């Protein structure tokens with residue numbers, strides 16, 4: 001077993017365990033939102049499929065309209081119309097115009113359009129107060145070209161990308177199966193919300209903040225409930241967990257006599273590492289139980305969330321072959337001081353303003369104060385042995401869903 005790893009070493013070990021291909025399933029478009037594509041998608045069509053008009057107006061020949069102005073309007077004969085979806089069947093000749101509506105193909109013979117606001121209709125004729133121009137013609141393939149790949153294996157299906165898949169003509173999409181992530185809470189003191197809280201008890205918040213984080217990262221959470229701090233109880237629940245791609249346990253990984261998760265995994269599994277030089281989350285444990293990777297998250301509510309974010313989320317991204325990194329990084333100016341720690345990389349919770357490029361502390365930074373994760377939107381990263389003073393530039397990891 002390795003111990004006292006750096007954050008980078010720990011991440012490398014966790015990612016090494018994210019092996020194997022997730023099965024692929026085919027879903028109709030309406031069920032594919034938020035899923036990850038398992039295939040490259042090429043467009044089945046050109047869009048627009050031919051030159052079309054971006055405005056409501058008249059299509060004509062530009063050379064017929066040169067110099068048109070309110071003082072010297074040009075008069076054209078209207079020979080027909082082309083609403084979107086109903087192309088004009090004929091051809092536009094000299095001195096002629098066709099009434100066109102946004103999205104309609106440009107009629108044969110025309111090479112320019114004038115907006116309806118710059119015209120006046122007079123029966124079969126139209127007066128143009130401005131020259132027609134080709135700038136409002138959207139060329140064929142302006143948006144999409146047939147055969148070109150616009151979405152790739154590993155791309156998350158965001159609203160825009162789901163629409164793009166539809167625009168390319170695909171009714172069904174191949175996506176990766178969601179990785180199944182077990183969530184097991186441990187602790188004699190842990191009680192489900194809704195039950196009376198005994199003296200010294202604490203409501204089980206970890207299961208639900210982890211559930212949210214798993215969903216956000218594209219996994220399928222499998223709630224395995226809560227077990228007391230007894231090795232037999234932990235083992236029994238783990239063995240009955242069903243097929244999983246990753247198991248999260250919360251609590252029971254530190255130095256205490258009743259920190260049984262570590263003991264169970266040492267005895268019945270293989271502990272890959274225990275303890276990372278970071279705060280919060282220092283007691284993090286990573287193990288294998290049979291073939292199953294297990295992240296033993298420290299029980300403190302902030303610690304379990306931060307360690308999932310830093311290790312569990314990249315694990316799931318790798319399994320899902322995501323094209324985007326699991327989180328971004330940026331620099332911001334500290335509006336408050338942030339306290340570092342000796343020999344440890346520190347992740348303080350902050351409120352980041354992207355517009356101002358500033359970050360301030362959420363206040364009480366104890367690992368037991370979950371409000372810092374509920375109202376903070378970023379982690380402020382401090383290298384070992386470094387405090388940040390007010391006004392200093394600091395590294396920040398936004399705690400938001402990366403598209």
Ligand SMILES: Nc1nc2c(c(=O)[nH]1)N[C@H]1C(S)=C(S)[C@@H](COP(=O)(O)OP(=O)(O)OC[C@H]3O[C@@H](n4cnc5c(N)ncnc54)[C@H](O)[C@@H]3O)O[C@H]1N2
Pocket residue numbers: 185186187189190202203204205206207250251252253254255256259280281282283297298299300301303367368
């Ligand atoms: N002597 C030492 N004591 C501790 C150390 C250490 O290095 N030496 N490390 C501290 C750090 S850092 C952390 S983090 C915690 C980690 O503790 P465990 O993973 O063993 O977790 P527990 O002892 O079971 O619980 C810790 C804390 O979190 C609360 N908790 C647990 N589960 C939940 C839950 N599902 N929902 C809400 N809150 C939960 C629990 O009641 C405790 O207050 O150890 C330090 N100790």
Ligand code: MOO
Pocket residue numbers: 278279280281282283298300303367368
């Ligand atoms: O590292 Mo513990 O995770 O601070 O409270």
Ligand SMILES: [Mg+2]
Pocket residue numbers: 251252253254255256258259299
């Ligand atoms: Mg403990």
